[in-house]
Amino acid sequence: MSRISVLFVFFFYAFMCFGLTISQSQIDNQRKIHLLRSDLSKLENLVRVLQIGFAEEKQFTGKKLDVNHEARLILDNELLKLEQKLAQNENAIAELSSGLEQSREFLRMLCDETWELYGLSCYKVFNDEDAWQDAVEKCKLEGAFLVEIGSSKENDFVIKLFNQSIATVNSSDAYQGPWIGASDIQTEGEWIWQHNGRNLETGYQEWHKDEPNGNTTENCLHLLETANLKWNDSPCGYDKPYVCEKSVNLK
Numbered sequence: 001m002s003r004i005s006v007l008f009v010f011f012f013y014a015f016m017c018f019g020l021t022i023s024q025s026q027i028d029n030q031r032k033i034h035l036l037r038s039d040l041s042k043l044e045n046l047v048r049v050l051q052i053g054f055a056e057e058k059q060f061t062g063k064k065l066d067v068n069h070e071a072r073l074i075l076d077n078e079l080l081k082l083e084q085k086l087a088q089n090e091n092a093i094a095e096l097s098s099g100l101e102q103s104r105e106f107l108r109m110l111c112d113e114t115w116e117l118y119g120l121s122c123y124k125v126f127n128d129e130d131a132w133q134d135a136v137e138k139c140k141l142e143g144a145f146l147v148e149i150g151s152s153k154e155n156d157f158v159i160k161l162f163n164q165s166i167a168t169v170n171s172s173d174a175y176q177g178p179w180i181g182a183s184d185i186q187t188e189g190e191w192i193w194q195h196n197g198r199n200l201e202t203g204y205q206e207w208h209k210d211e212p213n214g215n216t217t218e219n220c221l222h223l224l225e226t227a228n229l230k231w232n233d234s235p236c237g238y239d240k241p242y243v244c245e246k247s248v249n250l251k
C-alpha cells in the first residue's frame, strides 16, 4: 500500500472515529437538554401551583382578616350599646335610690323617734308597768292612746313589737303581757275600745280560750303572755307594760 493510501486510511479511520464521538456526544447532550427541559417544565408547573396557592392563601387570609375586622366592629358597637344601657341603668338606680331614701326619710318623719310605723299609726311599747287607767293617762301624755287593735295583722304587729321590746329588758319586768285599750268597766260584759268607743263585738277579737272569764273582777284587756299573747280580761289595778298608739305626723 502506498504512503498516500496509508494516510488516507488513517485519516478516514480517524474521521470516522471522531465523527462518531461527536454524534454520540450530541445525542447525550440532547438527551440531557431534554431532561433538563422536562425538569424545568416540572419546576415551572410547581412554581405556578405555588403561586396560585400563595395567592389563594393570601386572599383567604385577607378574608379572614376582613371577617375578624367586621366581627370586632360589631362587638365594639354592641359593647358600646351595653355600656350606654349600663350607664342608663346606673342613672335609673341612682334616681330610685334617691327616691327610696326620700321615701324612707318621709316615713321616718311620720313617726317620732323610737315609735314604729304600722298603717297610719305609730306604736311604742312601754315596759314601765302601770295599772290600766294609769297606762291610759301615760299614753295621753305621749299624745297617744292605749293601743286599739282592729285586725289580725295589727294584732300580729303589736305582738311582734312587744316581743322585740321584752328582748331588751329583764324578762320579769314584762312577764304579764301588755295592756291594750279596751275594758268592760262601764257595763260588765260589754267590751269597749276606750279611745274610739267601739264595741269589740263589732270588729276583730282575739280572745284566748274561755276568756273573758273574770266577770266584775277582771274588767281590763291585755295580751296574755302565757297564752301566746291571746286576749285576756285581767284586774285593772295590776301593773303591766302597755302599748301606746297615735296617728302618724301629717303636718
Ligand SMILES: [Ca+2]
Binding pocket: 184, 188, 189, 212, 214, 215, 216, 217, 218, 219, 220, 233
Ligand atoms: Ca269584766
Ligand SMILES: [Ca+2]
Binding pocket: 211, 212, 213, 214, 218, 232, 233, 234
Ligand atoms: Ca281573764
